[in-house]
Amino acid sequence: MAESKLRELSTDFAVKIIKLCDDIKGHYSIVNQLERSATSIGANIREANYAHGKPDFIPKLQIALKECYETEYWLELFVKSEIINRENTIDLYNQCGTIRRILVASINTAKENL
Numbered sequence: 001m002a003e004s005k006l007r008e009l010s011t012d013f014a015v016k017i018i019k020l021c022d023d024i025k026g027h028y029s030i031v032n033q034l035e036r037s038a039t040s041i042g043a044n045i046r047e048a049n050y051a052h053g054k055p056d057f058i059p060k061l062q063i064a065l066k067e068c069y070e071t072e073y074w075l076e077l078f079v080k081s082e083i084i085n086r087e088n089t090i091d092l093y094n095q096c097g098t099i100r101r102i103l104v105a106s107i108n109t110a111k112e113n114l
Helices: 002-023 028-048 054-080 086-112
Strands: none
Touching: 002 028, 002 086, 028 054, 054 086
């Protein structure tokens, strides 16, 4: 149940980031970085679902977690650079934080069940 929720959240998040990036003019290299990290979250979550056991599952979720942190960095950079308004990113920050918390809980549970 939690895994399908996580897949859904990460896909919705990636779609919102892609739409945000469509609206940003210029700054192509950092827009690309934001898109890559945000879409990588869901890709790694999906990959984890087809892992070869827990030892393969955990690292995939850890990569997704790292991508969450990277995505938050890029969002912060865009806001501090005044390329996008903070108001436009509040929902994205919240969604990324929710995904991050679920990933941390999932990783911890998987480690406990090893």
